[in-house]
Amino acid sequence: MPRQPAVELAERIRIQAERSGAQEAETYLETSTTTEARLRQGQVELLQQSAIQGLGLRVFRDRRMGFVYTTDLRETVLNELVNRTLALTSQATPRDENKIAEFLAVSQSDLEIRDDAVARLRPEDLVRFARAAEESAFAQDKRIQTTKDVRSGTAVQEVYFSNTYIPRQTYRATTVWLSATPVATQGSQRREGTFIDRKRFLADLARPEQIGQRAVERALAKLGAATVPSARVPVVFSAEAAGVFLQGLFGAFSALNVLEQRSFLAGKLGQKIASQNVTIIDDGTMRRGLASRYFDGEGVQTHRTVAVAGGILQQYFHSGATARRMNAPPTGNGVRSYDTLPAIGPTNFYIDYGSSTHKLVDEVVRGLYVTGLAGFGVDTVSGEYSQQVEGQWIEKGQLTKPVEGVTVAGRLDEMLLGIDGVGRDLDFRSNVASPTIRFRELAVAGGA
């Protein structure tokens, strides 16, 4: 879709909603083009291209909200959309927070979220990246005979935003990714390993050979894995595992969950909730950040929000509505697509790098090094934590044998307070990331 008409369309529909009776209105128009190639055993198994466009309209009347979205942008459809959205407000319950979020001027600095080199990549380029990654995987070790697949893709996203107070805002962003999932075979045992890199700029993406190699290391490391007896021991989460752990924690920092007593962090502002070496940040303004953007789904300027500083809980994350309810400054965490209402979500969410320059496993006499987490056992309401993990057993600072068939469990509040080491290996291959972290002691449940 051409750029100019889209931004005009967003503004025109918003004005039409206001003229039809909305006291405030907001349009969020999004277009995105995604291309992905999947390769396996040297053959292209899938080449897909998707071109998405859609518009979401929110209207407010007497503190009642209506929301409708469409992917059909024809004139007649959009006229009907405006009427339908307004009609919905008459059914809705009035609430004080139903109002367009207060707008803060968009910062002028360039966030570097758009790389024309990514936008210019053609399917054959993606196939070439994937092929190089897969060939590198096969070249590493003769126990790699097959791959689940190797994927390479790009996305180009454009957002056109308009509300009663901001006539026009737009941004354009690019993402490029490459992943490999080789399968290692030894006897009758098969284990897969995945390594993925994802970046805004093509020049920042790891080389395909590196991706193939890292993925193979992961698959091979799992061969021969077995359970270990249950024990309470120090547990080190690799940077990637710690990132997954942090992702699961986000809900506890959501102001909406706090307001509804659905967070174990409710009522803890200003209190020590983690050990002193833990600082947790959400930064929508990080240069080249995978979730950086100039404004959130409600037109609010993105921020760098320090949620936890030196273990002290400083702030929750807000949408416009929760900021109003809690009389707090908005944090630009109203995350959405055209087909959803803004909901509190992470931008670039991370545990800041710490002071441990050496490997955190070195000091562990007997414990578990966790490289992968799986499952749904993270309850940010009750604060209970238990997940299936895989990794390596640690004896006297050395990784000694691969481990699977175990869980690690604890209470989230005690776990955060018990983090006794934070590494310096923070690396953003996802919008949620962490350096390696070490828990003083967790319950490892395994075989008899």
Next chain:
Amino acid sequence: MRVVRRNQTGYAFSDELSYSSLLDAARVASSVVENQSRTNPIDVTRRNPPQPFTLQNPEPLMLEYTKFDLLQRMDAAARGVDSRIVSVRIEYLDEVRDVLIGTSDGIYVLDRQYLASITCAPAAQAGGKRGSGFSSMGGRVDADYFARNSPEEAARQAARQAIRLLEAGPAPAGPMPVVVAPGWGGVLIHESLGHALEGDGIRRGTSLLTGLVGTRIASPLVRVVDDGRWPNGRGSCAVDDEGTPSQRTVAVEAGVLQSYFLDKQNAVLLGLRSTGNGRRMSYRNWPIPRMTNTYLDAGTSDPASLLNGIARGFYAAELGGGSVDTTSGNFNFAVREGYWIEDGRRTRPVRGAVLIGNSLETMKRIEGIGTDLVVEQSRGTCGKDGQMIPVGVGQPTVRFSSITVGGPSI
């Protein structure tokens, strides 16, 4: 627009239904088979697929004001259970989906699919402890479903579950006998066995069940069925998303593997026929082999007797979500409501448990199956490859000789 040549797939779509956009999509999709043999035009006639069950009056399911009234009644019912219920989240969803599928092998079908659900999640708080409950209603149902069933009772049930968590102690850790309650507990079969039976992993040889048809993979008590025509099931449809009529597939009989779950492409590559399991989230996604309504079939044991003889074990009254690695067979799922089993009786409630295991080992440890089969039709959303689709799962009461419980109490 999907173009397939053996194991190669080109896929593209357009949100805009103009001829030129669709032609663009066709061009992109066919680029993967460029310079290859052509398919000749064929004549197609539209068929009306036989419906698995009849809905009398699903449309419109409900008017807006009726929905609001329903949500308010549920909210009041949940809060009325106990003053420690501090918030309630209720979500209502209904959808009507029209699907038109045309293929170069002559399929041309139009199908209308209805789906409705309500989920209720109350949160309880007291003395610094918090807990949340959950219940759901719905399925592919008629408009009077919410009048015939009590939404208030569903809300109260979820509230009682949240309150029980306030009184629950920490979960045990380590391997022990486990009994899983009927219904939603079938998510265990879905994760531990179902995903590994899907045809893509079989065709690629990455699934641990590759090549095991005819082999004993589970306890002889086990029959596993995937039924795309289960009445009102979330995973039920007249045809799958490739136009293949849905069917009942017995995947495991007396513990012996009988059939995989197949879409057309993987079926052809394996020299087999589609089992009507080619499903997709929407026109924006390509079909991949998925489950419909998958259940462990009823056995012969009296459900109450299945706790007999367990000195110390774990009872999973309700499970949460789960996941599996189909290459290794390692799976996990969360327990929403769990209890100790002591001396053959269900005793104290526990919180924060997960169950983990390996598919093949765990399926062999099934030592008792109840007569009380329930297929859950109101919840179940399965994610694979970024595609979320509605599924049904089910089972009777099931007893395992040993599963590793992952709790904090060591």
